[in-house]
Amino acid sequence: MNDLVTHSIPRSVWHGWGDPAERPALGDEAWTELAARIGVDRSDVAPPVPIDEVRLRPSRLGEAPLAALAGAVGPEHVHTDRRWRIEHAGGKSYPDLYRLRTGDASQAPDAVVVPGSAAQVGEVLRVCEEHGVAVVPFGGGTSVVGGVGAVSDGASGPGRQRAVVTLDLRRLTRVVKVDPKSRLATLEAGLRGPEIEQSLHPHGLTLGHYPQSHQEATVGGYVATRSAGQASTGYGRVDDLVVGARVVTPRGELVLGGRAPASAAGPRLLDVVVGSEGTLGVITEATVRVAPLPTVKRHGAWFFPSFAVAATALRTLVQSVGHGGMPDVCRLSDEDETRVNLTLAGAMGQRLLRYTDLRGTSTPALLVLVWEGTDRSEVRHRRTAAGRVLSRCGGRRLPAQVSRAWERTRFSGPYLRDELMDRRVLADTLETATTWDNLPRLHTAARAAISGALEVEGRRAVVMCHVSHVYAAGASLYYTFLTAAAEDPLAQWRSVKTAASDTIIRAGGTITHHHAVGTDHRAHLAAEIGPLGVGILRALKEQLDPAGILNPGKLIPDLPPGPPGEETAPTAQHARAGA
Template identity: 30%
Template sequence: MPSSPNGSGDSRAMRESMLSAAHAKALAAIVGEAFFLQSEADRYAYARDRLPYGLFRLRAGDLPGTLPSAIVIPADEAQLVEIVKLARREKIRLIPFGAGSGVLGGAISICGEVIVDLKRMNQLLEINETDCTVTVQAGMNGGHFEEQLAARGFTANHLPQSLFMSTVGGWAACRGAGQVSSRYGKIEDIVVGLKAVLPDGRMLEVRPVARRAVGPSIKDLWVGSEGVFGFITELTLRIGHKPEVQKGVTLAFPSLQSAMDAMREISQAEGRPSVMRLYDEEESRQRTEGMALFAQKPILAILQFAGPKVLAEAEETLALGICAAHGASVATNEPYDHWQLARYQSYSIKWQTADYYMDTVEITGSWTALPKMYERMREAILGLQPGAYFGAHWSHIYPEGACQYMTLRLPPQPQQQALELHHKAWDLLQSICLELGGSIAHHHGVGIFRNEWLRAELNTGMDMLQILKDGIDPDNLVNPGKVGLRAPQGAVSLAPRSVA
């Protein structure tokens, strides 16, 4: 049962669609009856994304926000522009929706918005083999996109774990990172141009060129915008040739610090293995069971060298030399092989269905701060209650620092107590990160769940974002209340609250 805006658990108001019959008819006329959904079942299906807090509430028969008023699925840009213009005129609130794999609640309705599902806009438009770019519609599924590129001998080198359950537009909207980011960068390094529909229905184009110096980057206002500035409809991305060779190596390090030092030095020595993954002792143990070498050297790291053979071999020599200098030994390759096999799978379901409270939090820290961040965050989570779990890995590695990706789990317990502890866990991790100079998000975005910590990082930059939002969307119609921006009056707050 969904909760009301005041969190009382009285769902009646929010179960009713907020759309008038005339507005429903007008939207259906734009996309056709088959692509306008308003049944309660459809509205429930689109009522949440993969925000773990949303799942916790669902398990208790509740929702994180409200039911959306309807779902509309445009075929193309022209239909989308018509929808947005109608919404602006009639003051209908909209949420851009890719595949709903976001984990921060960016696509969750909080005041009966209409979901605009972009998945019919799913065509790969052009591969330019000379420039090594691809132009693609925003709603294309990531897995299909990579398959079509692969058929032509290319890859976009953006391979998130959620590849098959996310869209290309969603990657850009969330400022995501894939598994080969240490070599090819995050999505902001891969997107070279885009088209978008503003909240008043006007089109915007960032033309695809290698670099520019025409004022601040408009592209970067869209990459990471999470739907608050409008709808990304088309993207041009950098692509590369499928690698000539690809080789994985598994390493055992004597300590976490020695492994961190090795990853840092490889990156600072201009080595760019396509995959660099380092696990803390807890996560290493789960992946090295029965491997004698890890009894002495308990820290696991996985490296992958890929690309033109001559380059990959040189990088392997450089990287393994640095690892050896830090006491690492090369192990047999089961952990690498297992990672390769499972790299697009989602593990959380096992724990979530057993009533655990599991979540993941990713932050960016400098090499100076990371060891301290790790220790303090680990202590903070393990100290929350007996049976709390904490594990971490580092798989997006840069010369200046790295992403620390943490998995937390609280044991089954009464819902209200768990929601409060879960919020406390987030608060501890985000606050320690801020105190030690990090960024509170590396690639999952802000959505709605990170709103409360955003100003502490962006400071007056947050005011600039709000001014921009107010300027292009004065009625706060497109994805209101996300990315730390003002929510409409009466919108549901995602703070822990009791279930009815």
């Protein structure tokens, strides 16, 4: 529902997201609104530095490991040149983007290795363990929590930094098997979102997984981060969809699940891998549940007098009709997000605001719904049932065009952040989830924490929130915030992230619903899972990756220091990873 145009970015300039030739831009009305809300000057442009001016240290990879890696995958698949290293110097978090835009590639790997098979992945891990080289698995590079930066932890010795290679899985793109009878598909980890759908559609099937990163994200990334898509209320999160995986670790290959629709053969070891973020092994293949390709789609939109009333309506709906009766897409915007989005939508948005105002709701909360299926009557039944519940709970129907307009631009957000950063706007997102009884409290507390951290020294901010994943027991909360960037935007960002994360933990939410942990949430994970939980994760790491080469500094919190003179577990791992 944004007022967008398209422009191109020269390839000589580093860009943040997708194909620069397809990058949309905010139109005049949007910039007028942002100038009024946060004081942004559209003419104050801070473009990214040219690729040739990005600061990049020399590779620390010695001749021996470089030659061994070339022997493992072929010399043409080991890259140490400037562009390859810079384009793997992080993901899409605000710090990652800001560093590269301003010419800082300090988190670039020393080389990028591109294996062509699970066997080659295993050989790369063997070589790296032997030479004390850290390995960062890399799919689409879409992490927004610092999950793929080449962080070196000094494990090669006191005062030294060990070399880091990025393991890019782009060559692992085979469709291993499609089983229409069982509705299962086995896919290699490097397949990206559009490629997944292209491979399944000829069989009349879909994965139904459409995160905002759909264009770039991969199967392996979905599984490694426990991803949730925009239609996950209907199709399920990835951790609902994955039934098996092949994972290469420094201690061998794990082949997990996929034998049967259910099993009582001990704890489900597949759950060790799902959400492991490349710290325990490299996912090379996943078997996932797929669904019939929808032939029927219906859209709907409703407005409510407040976000609280709308959230109660969603809870009533999911608990009345069950998960199988829910719309596939449920997106509920709070009052601030509704007003901003409708204002940015131009003439149509202004008409909708006048319409709701005339009906006694000057600060509406907008609910966008999409139903999909293969049976017209079944889709109609779900839509009708939802309408009855939502009307009974105080909702009023809007034209379905509102939902269609949202769907047309639902993948534009990452592009728009690049546009905002060009104009010195700090723009980012964070998310959580909680139970229905706690949702109002968490929504208010997290919003206040974000606003309080941003609105300092007379600055103004836009803080918006929406629900995009609905469960019988609760829902997600997804915040977007915008403000004029301070002199030190990274310090400004850290203050917001810390305030919001502290508040989320105190208020009983999860530190992440679907963005994963990475580096950004690592310090807060211990508060959610406790010291025993941290110990379990570290024990798994010790078993599968005893030299500690896999994705250092991500996911797994540090253990507290032991008594004086006693070596802690991380130090023991690092000693074994020596140069």
